[in-house]
Amino acid sequence: MKCLLENIKTALEILALVLGAFFFLWKLSTGWLIINLKLSIATTRKKKQEDSGLDYLGVEIVLEKGDIDTLYLNDISMKVVYDDKIIFLDFPELRKCKVITGIQKIDWNSDNLKEELITLSPNEKIQLGKFIEVPSNTPIFIEVAVLGYRRFWKNFHWKSSTISIGEGK
Known part of the structure; x- marks a missing residue:
């Protein structure tokens, strides 16, 4: 028994x-345990000059990391679409600037940059911005894609989009 x-x-x-x-x-x-990331886009649009027919379009991208693990950013790309044009904008500033050892100075123009990635720790936030010239009174479609990974795991990607409408006449 x-x-x-x-x-x-x-x-x-x-x-x-x-x-x-x-x-x-x-x-x-x-x-x-998938990396949680909040991706948001905000736009600002101002006339370049009164009769130029062009606007400055400012795009602010905010990445807000959640509370699970660290995110290593591989790439961020922005696509801007209007009329029959598609413009792709990259963010090379994601690569870390070179710190010159010995004199404790940051060198933004160094050609000797390592391909180190920006990391986002839990609950950290980063803001990135770009601006381009676009035609006035034209709707602009903006899409942002983010690619990142977590150590010992696979790549993750996030996408977000928005529209900027011109002021009109």
């Missing part, structure tokens, strides 16, 4: 381990 109870106990422990492993595999496959 004691041997039978020991075998049942062992079988239940093995079953608990297998079910626990399946539970965690299921959680991982459905998004548990």
Whole structure:
């Protein structure tokens, strides 16, 4: 009888381990511990000159990291679409500037930059901005894509879009 109870106990422990492993595999496959990131876009549009037919379009991108793990930013790209034109804008400023050791100085113009990435720690926020000239009184479609990863995990991507409408006449 004691041997039978020991075998049942062992079988239940093995079953608990297998079910626990399946539970965690299921959680991982459905998004548990995926990097959480809030991506938002804000635009500002001002006339360049009164009769130039052009506006300055300022685009502010805000990345707000959630509370799960650190995000390593690989790339951010912005697509601006109007009429029949598509303009792609990159953010090379995501690469870290070179710190000159010994004199504790930042060198923004160094050609010797390592391909180190900007990281976002939990609950950290970063703002990036670009501006371009666009035709006045023309709707502009803006789309931003972010690519990043988490150590020992796969790449993640986020997308967001907005529209900027001209002031009209």
